[in-house]
Amino acid sequence: MDHDVLIIGAGSAGLSAALTLGRCRRRVLLADGGAPRNAPSGGVHGFLTRDGVRPAELLRLGHAQLAPYPTVSVQELKITGLDKIADGFRAAGTTSQGHAWVGTARRVLLATGVEDLLPPLPGFRELWGTGVLHCPYCHGYEVRDQPLAVYGRGKAAVGLALLLTNWSQDIVVVTDGPGHLTAYGRQRLRQHRIGLHEEPVAGLVGGAATGLRCIEFTDGTYLERKALFLHPPQEQRSPLAASLGARLNGKGAVWVDKNSQTSVPGLYAAGDTTPGQQQALIAAAEGNKAAICLNEALTKEQVSLPYTAA
Ligand SMILES: Cc1cc2nc3c(=O)[nH]c(=O)nc-3n(C[C@H](O)[C@H](O)[C@H](O)COP(=O)(O)OP(=O)(O)OC[C@H]3O[C@@H](n4cnc5c(N)ncnc54)[C@H](O)[C@@H]3O)c2cc1C
Incomplete structure (x- = not known):
């Protein structure tokens, strides 16, 4: 597998998950597919220590704080396809230069957000x-x-x-x-x-x-x-969860269990994509929680593998 975790989406949820997984020394690819949901807004309000910061500045800080962690890579990449394979997932996408990209990961975290209609x-x-x-x-x-x-x-x-x-x-x-x-x-x-x-x-x-x-x-x-x-209707920003058959709730949000895992084993989700209140700080907290759950699932898998002497 190329990566321990492929994080799809680099808003508050994805950046926060990447930070925690980097600190766990996990090999992470953070696929940054473009602007977050609040991009047209002048300021992110109610975010502890960052009340009123411009959305682009919040993301800039999030990216900068990933730099010290050598196992985290960030790529301008839109993921267009996701398939379950033995021991993980194969993903396909397009880079910001228009090149095709393919990679594999043991686990995937969807942090792809929603679109307001x-x-x-x-x-x-x-x-x-x-x-x-x-x-x-x-x-x-x-x-x-x-x-x-x-x-x-x-x-x-x-x-x-x-x-x-x-x-x-x-x-x-x-x-x-x-x-x-x-x-x-x-x-x-x-x-x-x-x-x-x-x-x-x-x-x-x-x-x-x-x-x-x-x-x-x-x-x-x-x-x-x-x-x-107004409270406009919403749709998922990405069809990836639905394409893998993940369970959605009545409002189209991606259902997750108490460990942030969707109904597809190994596929996790955090942030606005999932049910519940939608706030940047909540998305960041959910990304952090999903990262902890992912690290613990990966550790459990590793420590239960049979020991082979070198
Ligand atoms: C106008 C507006 C103003 C807001 N103001 C506030 C505020 O003041 N305070 C507050 O707390 N909240 C605010 N919110 C809510 C806040 O924007 C969201 O709760 C927060 O952005 C959710 O973070 P997220 O990471 O889940 O999703 P997002 O921030 O939307 O990030 C999802 C990311 O995934 C990327 N993506 C999607 N599909 C793919 C793919 N296939 N491949 C790769 N990347 C992909 C998207 O490009 C995006 O960058 C506001 C929302 C709006 C609409």
């Missing part, structure tokens, strides 16, 4: 991470006491609007068509003085420099807002 309306993609936000824990403080909107329908939109009341008292739910709200949901919004707009949305007005300025409705009216929150 934004509404196909003008302004959502352009303002993603600045005026269009998904997480009050990541960005709520930066827009505290400002006029805010929640984009969504039904119970989920009501829940997100109520959650935001801790950051602002000026909140409007924008449902972009019939909101499918129950009488109880409408009552809860009224109780907390949260507005409701059920007109279809034409798009968002604003730009990189100004941020979000207003929401434009198809009837030609506008609503001034500083930020719009």
Whole structure:
């Protein structure tokens, strides 16, 4: 086998796992396939000792701290195929120069993250991470006491609007068509003085420099807002887990056991790819945990091999 562990994805989860495995003197290849999920954002908030650091700077620090560990290699490499073979996995990919790559590893850690599927309306993609936000824990403080909107329908939109009341008292739910709200949901919004707009949305007005300025409705009216929150649907950034038949949960996240192992023996997963809260620090902690579990599984395998005298 070329490597003890192939780590696919060099965001918070992958970098953290590589650090711990390097410290265990494991032969690791970290396949760095490109930008992390939060790349459009101006700062990573709530990350102990790094509150507000730019996403690219967090990754730069993560890479720099791998340098002292000689058994860790990092390669700009997108993994495109993964097969189970005796004693491990064979992976195929493409380097950043467009060259084909093939390698083998005893274990694989998927740290490939997720993709957010934004509404196909003008302004959502352009303002993603600045005026269009998904997480009050990541960005709520930066827009505290400002006029805010929640984009969504039904119970989920009501829940997100109520959650935001801790950051602002000026909140409007924008449902972009019939909101499918129950009488109880409408009552809860009224109780907390949260507005409701059920007109279809034409798009968002604003730009990189100004941020979000207003929401434009198809009837030609506008609503001034500083930020719009939504919980967009997600999909896995990589189909590798599904292609190996790994179990996914109802939301499409990669199921793992308490040792970070997927339902495919030897295939581990950490970070946003797996179920649960999605935060950079949590992803880093999950990467660290998966690395410990991987090292212990590899050690167990080694120490139970029959002894052969040289
Ligand atoms: C706009 C925005 C702002 C955010 N702000 C914050 C914040 O302020 N604080 C906070 O804690 N969290 C924040 N988050 C959440 C945070 O970005 C994620 O929780 C975190 O990035 C998850 O880390 P990860 O390593 O699991 O995935 P990612 O950081 O997404 O990294 C996955 C990596 O895998 C790579 N990859 C995917 N497929 C392949 C492949 N086939 N081969 C090789 N590489 C591959 C990707 O290119 C990517 O680099 C934000 C998210 C968004 C969308």
